[in-house]
Amino acid sequence: MFDTMTLTKVVGGLCGALLIFLLGGWAAETIYHTGGGHGAHGDEHASTGYVIQVAEAHGEEEEVEVISFAEYFAAADATKGEKVFGKCKSCHALEEGKQGTGPTLYNIVDRAVAAEDFGYSGKLIAVVDVWTPEALDGFLTSPKKYAPGTKMSFNGLAKPEDRANLIAYLQTIGG
Numbered sequence: 001m002f003d004t005m006t007l008t009k010v011v012g013g014l015c016g017a018l019l020i021f022l023l024g025g026w027a028a029e030t031i032y033h034t035g036g037g038h039g040a041h042g043d044e045h046a047s048t049g050y051v052i053q054v055a056e057a058h059g060e061e062e063e064v065e066v067i068s069f070a071e072y073f074a075a076a077d078a079t080k081g082e083k084v085f086g087k088c089k090s091c092h093a094l095e096e097g098k099q100g101t102g103p104t105l106y107n108i109v110d111r112a113v114a115a116e117d118f119g120y121s122g123k124l125i126a127v128v129d130v131w132t133p134e135a136l137d138g139f140l141t142s143p144k145k146y147a148p149g150t151k152m153s154f155n156g157l158a159k160p161e162d163r164a165n166l167i168a169y170l171q172t173i174g175g
Contacts, residue, residue, distance in 0.1 A: 069137045072164035081169025084162045091154075094173050102152065107174025109133060109167065123149035133167050140166065 085094075091101040098104050103118035111131050114120055124147040128135045139146045140163045142156040157163045 076168035
C-alpha cells in the first residue's frame, strides 16, 4: 500500500494546488478589476463604451432650403449632362429618327410626346403632352411614379443637379 511519506506528498500537492487556485483568482481580480463595469459605484455611463457630447437642441430647427427645378436648370451645365447621358445611351440614340429600345432623344426638349414614330405607352401619353424641361425632370426623377405603367424600366436620377444637367445637354441636341 502507501507509506505515509507518499500520502503526505499527495495531500500536500492537492493543498498547494488549491492554495494557488484561490490566491491566483484573488490576485487576478485585484490586478485586472477596474471597477464600475456593470453599473456599479453609481457611474451613470458604466455600461457605455464611450460618451459622445452633443450640443443641446434649443427648440430651434434648422430650415432646409428648397431649391426649385427652375433654379437647378438655370445653373445647369450641359457638359456635365453629357456625362450623365452615359446612363441613357444604351437605350436611346441622339440621331434624328434613330429608334432604339427607347425613342430618339434628338430635339426632345419641348417636343410633343407622340411626335416620333415610337410606340409610347398610353400611360405616358395620358400624363404629358409636351416634353418641357419640367416634364422631363418629373419623368427622369422616377419614370414609374411619374407615369405608372410606362414601359421605361429605368429607376430614375435621384440628384436634381444630374437631371438639370442632362436636360440642358439634351436641349443642345437638335432644334
